[in-house]
Amino acid sequence: MGTKDKTSTGFRGIPVVESGSKYRTDQGFSAIKNGVKTRRETPPATYGDKPKWLRAKMPSGAGFSSVRQTVKTHRLSTVCEESMCPNIGECWNNGTATIMVMGSVCTRACRFCAVDTGNPHGWLDPEEPLNTARAVKLMDLRYVVITSVDRDDLPDGGAAHYASCVREIKAMNPETAVEALTPDFNGVMRDVEKVVDSGLEVFAQNVETVRRLTHPVRDPRASYEQTLAVLAHAKRHRPDVLTKTSLMLGLGEQDHEILKAMDDLREAGVDILTFGQYLRPTPNHLAVERYVSPDEFDAYRREGLDKGFLEVVAGPLVRSSYRADRVLEKNNVGIAV
Numbered sequence: 620m621g622t623k624d625k626t627s628t629g630f631r632g633i634p635v636v637e638s639g640s641k642y643r644t645d646q647g648f649s650a651i652k653n654g655v656k657t658r659r660e661t662p663p664a665t666y667g668d669k670p671k672w673l674r675a676k677m678p679s680g681a682g683f684s685s686v687r688q689t690v691k692t693h694r695l696s697t698v699c700e701e702s703m704c705p706n707i708g709e710c711w712n713n714g715t716a717t718i719m720v721m722g723s724v725c726t727r728a729c730r731f732c733a734v735d736t737g738n739p740h741g742w743l744d745p746e747e748p749l750n751t752a753r754a755v756k757l758m759d760l761r762y763v764v765i766t767s768v769d770r771d772d773l774p775d776g777g778a779a780h781y782a783s784c785v786r787e788i789k790a791m792n793p794e795t796a797v798e799a800l801t802p803d804f805n806g807v808m809r810d811v812e813k814v815v816d817s818g819l820e821v822f823a824q825n826v827e828t829v830r831r832l833t834h835p836v837r838d839p840r841a842s843y844e845q846t847l848a849v850l851a852h853a854k855r856h857r858p859d860v861l862t863k864t865s866l867m868l869g870l871g872e873q874d875h876e877i878l879k880a881m882d883d884l885r886e887a888g889v890d891i892l893t894f895g896q897y898l899r900p901t902p903n904h905l906a907v908e909r910y911v912s913p914d915e916f917d918a919y920r921r922e923g924l925d926k927g928f929l930e931v932v933a934g935p936l937v938r939s940s941y942r943a944d945r946v947l948e949k950n951n952v953g954i955a956v
Contacts, residue, residue, distance in 0.1 A: 636652045637652065637657075638652050638653040638657070638901045638903065639651065639652060639653060639655060639656050639657030639658075639901065639903045640652055640656075640657060641656075644724060644737070644739075646722075646739065646742045648724075648737055648738060648739055648740055648742070649737055649738075650724045650735045650736060650737030651728070651735060651736045651737060652735055653733045653734075653735065653900060653901050653903065653904075654725065654728050654729070654732055654733055654734050654735055654736045654904075655728060655730060655736075655901070655903040655904055656903065657903055658903065669898075669910070670910050670912075672912070672913050672935050673896065673898070673910070673935050673936065689754050689757055689758055717764040717765075717766055717800070717940040718751055718754065718755075718763065718764070718765050718766070719765075719766050719767055719768065720747055720751060720765060720766075720767045720777075720780070720781060720784050721743060721747075721767045721768055721770050721777045721780060721781065722739055722742065722743070722744070722768060722770075723735060723768065724736065724737045724739055724768060725737075725768035725769050725770075726738060726739070726768070726769050726770055726771040726772055727769040727771065727837075727838035727840060727841065728838055729827070729836065729837045729838050729841070730835050730836055730837075730904055730905045731827070731836055731837075731867065731870070731897060731900075731904060731905055732900075732904075733900035733901060733904070734768060738772055739770070739772055740772060741772055741773060743773075743777070743780055747780070747784065748780070748783040748784045748786070748787040749787055751765070751784050751787065751788060752784075752787040752788045752790065752791040752792065753791065755788050755791070755792050755795060756791050756792050760792070760795055761794065761795055761796065761944065762795065762796045762797075762798070762943060762944030763788065763792075763795055763796075763797055763798070764797075764798045764799075764800060764940040764943050765781075765784060765785065765788070765797060765798070765799050765800070766799075766800035766801070766940065767781055767800075767801065767802060768802075769802040769803075769838075769840075770802070771805065771840065775804070775807070775810045775813070776802055776804040776805055776807070776810055777802070778804055778810035778811070778813040778814055779813055781799070781801065781813075781814050781817075782813045782814050782816070782817035783817075785797055785799060785814070785817035785818055785819050786817050786818060789817075789818040796820045796821075796944070797818065797819040797820060797821075798819065798820065798821035798822075798823060798863070798940070798943055799814055799817075799819045799821070799822055799823065800823040800824070800825065800863075800939055800940060801814055801822065801823065801824050802824075803824055803841060803845050803846055803849050804849070805840070805845075806845045806848060806849060808849075808852045808856075811849055811852055811853055811856075812852075812856055815853050815856055815857050815860055816856075816857070819860065820860065820861065821860065821861045821862075821863055821891070821943075822850075822853045822857075822860050822861070822862050822863070823862070823863035823864060823865075823891075823939060824846055824849050824850055824853075824864060825846070825864050825865045825939055826843060826846045826847070826850075826864045826865070826866060826880065826884065827841075827846075827865070827866065827867060828866060828867055828870055828872060829843075829866070829872045829873075829876035829877060829879070829880050830843045830876070830879070830880065830883075831872075831876060832870055832871060832872055832876075835905070836867075836870060836905065846864070847883055847884070847886075847887045848887075850862050850864060850884070850887045850888070850889050851886075851887040851888055854887070854888035854889070854890075855888070861890045861891060861929070862887075862888060862889050862890050862891070863889065863890065863891040863892070863893070863939070864884060864889050864891075864892060864893075864939075865892070865893040865894070865895065865938070865939035866880060866892070866893070866894050866895075867894075867895060867896070867897040868894055868895070868896060868897060868911045868916075868919075869896050869897040869898075869907050869908055869909050869910060869911055870897050870905065870907075870908055871908040871909075877919060878922065881922065881923055881926050881928075882926065884928075885926050885927055885928065889928070890928065890929040890930075891928065891929055891930050891931075891932070891946055892923050892928050892930075892931045892932075893931070893932040893933070893937050893938070893939050893941070894916055894919050894920070894923075894931070894932070894933040894934075894937060895933075895934065895935065895936065895937035895938050895939075895941075896910065896911055896935040896936070896937075910935075911935065913934065913935060916933040916934050916935065916937075917933065919931070919933050920932075920933035920951060929947075929949075930946050930947065930949050931951075932946060932951055932952050932954070933951065933954075934951070934954045937952075937954070942954075
């Protein structure tokens with residue numbers, strides 16, 4: 620079979636790339652839409668309707684439109700859009716967005732993630748640090764989360780560019796707190812240090828799931844142990860910087876595995892932990908094994924607090940950057956679960 624691009628004609632004749640198919644980016648390299656190729660053997664979704672507690676508001680309103688325009692004007696990518704986040708309506712209406720730097724195409728293909736995958740062949744936008752800082756100022760953000768795709772095509776995994784984005788934000792917005800949700804930089808600790816030393820308040824790297832499910836959930840180049848090592852090194856290197864990670868639930872993990880992951884994360888010095896429900900972004904991605912109830916999320920939160928985390932944010936629609944500016948309120952960021 621060939622690798623012919625698959626597009627269809629969408630609204631008003633605008634070409635639409637089908638999920639799971641190859642396309643060519645504006646920068647001239649190939650990528651897979653939503654990260655995972657369509658496979659003939661992909662099973663249909665058979666887990667039934669989503670429970671009522673997973674209903675999110677449709678994205679709309681003046682705040683939403685304003686953020687969307689800011690993102691477009693400054694040529695920014697957001698994880699809100701690229702990962703199909705269910706909270707985009709709430710967050711954008713509140714004037715906040717999680718900015719994704721180093722482009723919108725990831726070199727890895729995790730089976731849970733809807734971000735496009737490909738090889739950017741070293742492409743970076745040299746104006747991105749300044750554009751990102753300007754967008755933060757325009758949105759008048761007092762707290763911003765910066766995340767990125769993995770960039771295994773770059774010698775340092777993009778660490779220098781990432782750090783430049785943080786420094787520009789701080790230079791133009793000195794009162795803004797910055798949280799960096801980073802790649803693992805292939806476990807190269809000098810690259811981790813470049814980002815940790817850039818002036819941020821929170822360093823995050825997501826372990827995503829329990830040890831047993833790391834593969835097939837994550838790309839083969841990622842590992843449970845490597846993420847723990849990155850988080851532990853960041854904390855040792857800069858004890859004043861808070862460290863943070865996130866676990867998705869609903870992929871087949873068992874209670875004892877979740878508790879063991881909490882212990883491993885505490886041993887690595889992680890301060891903040893978030894739990895959220897895994898939602899299958901397309902039929903090409905891993906299926907949902909179960910829906911975790913709000914009461915179960917509340918129980919996991921209590922377990923985590925008992926184990927010594929500074930805060931545990933847990934709920935069905937929680938994502939790692941969800942209401943990140945409210946974490947230190949220590950009230951589950953205001954979620955009623």
